[in-house]
Amino acid sequence: MQPRPLDSSADEPTHRFRALWLSDVHLGTRDCKAAELLGLLRACEARTVYLVGDIIDGWRLRKGWYWPQAHNDVVQKLLRKARKGCRVVFVPGNHDAFARHYAGQHFGGIEVLSDVVHETASGARLWVVHGDWFDGVVMHAKWLAHLGDALYVLSLKLNRWLNHLRHGLGFSYWSLSQYLKGKVKNAVSYISNFEQLLAEEAARRHCGGVVCGHIHRAELRRIGATLYANCGDWVESLTAVAERDDGTLQLLQWLPQSGAVRIVGELTPEAAPPLPQSSPELQPCAS
Numbered sequence: 001m002q003p004r005p006l007d008s009s010a011d012e013p014t015h016r017f018r019a020l021w022l023s024d025v026h027l028g029t030r031d032c033k034a035a036e037l038l039g040l041l042r043a044c045e046a047r048t049v050y051l052v053g054d055i056i057d058g059w060r061l062r063k064g065w066y067w068p069q070a071h072n073d074v075v076q077k078l079l080r081k082a083r084k085g086c087r088v089v090f091v092p093g094n095h096d097a098f099a100r101h102y103a104g105q106h107f108g109g110i111e112v113l114s115d116v117v118h119e120t121a122s123g124a125r126l127w128v129v130h131g132d133w134f135d136g137v138v139m140h141a142k143w144l145a146h147l148g149d150a151l152y153v154l155s156l157k158l159n160r161w162l163n164h165l166r167h168g169l170g171f172s173y174w175s176l177s178q179y180l181k182g183k184v185k186n187a188v189s190y191i192s193n194f195e196q197l198l199a200e201e202a203a204r205r206h207c208g209g210v211v212c213g214h215i216h217r218a219e220l221r222r223i224g225a226t227l228y229a230n231c232g233d234w235v236e237s238l239t240a241v242a243e244r245d246d247g248t249l250q251l252l253q254w255l256p257q258s259g260a261v262r263i264v265g266e267l268t269p270e271a272a273p274p275l276p277q278s279s280p281e282l283q284p285c286a287s
Contacts, residue, residue, distance in 0.1 A: 013045035015261060018121055020044060021241040023052035023130065023213025024233035026095065027071045028061040031235045033256075034070035040240060040254045041077045043261060049078070049086055050118070051110075052213045052231055053093020053130025060095075082109030089113055093130035093214060117207060122247030124208040124269035126227070127201070131214035134197045191215055195230075199223035209249075209269040211241055220251040220265035227269040239264075 026032045060066070082088040088110045092099040103114045115129040194215055202210035209227030218232025218239035229249060232239030238254040251265035 013043060015044045015242075017044060017046040017242040018245050018247075019048040019050065019118060019243040020046035021050045021052055021128070021211050021229070021231050022055075022234070023093070023231035024054040024216055024235065025051075025074070026054055026057040026060070026233070026235055027074060028057045028066055029235075030066060032057075032071065033234045033238055034068075034074050036238050036254055036256045037234045038070065038073055038077060039256065039259060040238075040252075040261065041074070041081070043259075044240075044242070044252075045086075046242065047086060048118070049081060049088045050116070050128050050211070051078070051088065051090045052128060052211065053091055053132070054095040054213060055090065055093075056096045056099075058096050058098055078110065079108045087111070089116055089128075091115055091128055091130055094132035094135075117205075118211070118243075120243055120247040120249075120269060121245055122268065124227075124247065125206065126209045126211050126229075126269060127205055127207040128211045129198075131194065131198060131212035131230075134194055134201070135214065191217060195219070195223060195228055199226040199228050202226050218251060218253070218264075220249060220267055222267065225270065227267055229267075 022037070025034075025037060027034065078088055090099065090110050090112050091114065092103075092112070099112055100114055102112045105112055115127065118126045118128055120126065198210045198212055202208075203224075203226050207226075209229060211229045211231065213231045213233070215230065216233040216235065216237065217230055218237045219228060219230040220241065221228055227249070229241045229251070231241050232251075238256070240252045240254075242250050242252055244250065246268075248266060248268045250263050253262045253264050254260075255262055
């Protein structure tokens with residue numbers, strides 16, 4: 001599908017969705033694109049907003065406090081949406097796992113859940129989960145997960161320097177971290193396994209699809225008969241997943257230069273068979 005732009009406005013929402021999914025914002029880090037996310041939140045209105053984990057980066061905040069006004073503005077915008085009647089659901093990830101202790105509670109109108117099933121307008125069920133439960137490194141080798149996070153931060157710092165140079169030469173943004181993921185065989189295999197495991201678990205739960213985050217790789221496609229949607233991140237990709245009123249899912253990308261939303265993918269999830277009398281419990285990934 002050829003991407004197409006949609007005009008936006010900083011004053012009034014010009015795009016109205018049934019649901020909107022965001023993940024991996026990483027508030028509390030220098031690489032978080034909070035101002036850009038605020039632009040999307042102003043341009044897009046939804047009846048339900050799902051925050052699919054790693055919204056706040058507790059790992060980084062424990063090492064040193066960083067919380068500029070733009071990060072506070074994002075939190076305030078989400079709280080205002082909740083006060084105005086939008087259902088806001090926070091599904092914590094591994095970087096904000098501290099919030100999992102409060103599953104089932106509400107804070108400022110924001111509901112905290114470990115995972116949740118969303119039903120689309122067409123009757124399809126989508127399992128919404130951050131995804132770190134299916135990351136063997138995070139589950140069984142946390143020291144390696146923290147090392148990987150440190151290397152990712154280093155790649156982002158190199159990215160800033162490289163892209164400053166590229167900008168001066170008239171070139172567009174280029175992601176070193178995404179390039180490395182695409183070139184390293186083990187990283188490609190890891191991503192493929194992660195996606196497959198999540199799709200299989202969604203099908204086992206009698207859901208027609210899964211919406212997740214965690215790996216910072218925006219995606220909207222089918223794996224077998226199961227729809228797989230990954231929200232991407234607000235560190236580099238500036239992407240989100242949205243549901244239109246007819247139940248169609250769209251992968252959106254925010255274009256900060258033009259203040260516009262671009263549709264980069266579109267799929268309609270299929271309705272899953274009726275739920276059994278008892279729902280299966282989550283089986284975390286094996287080591």
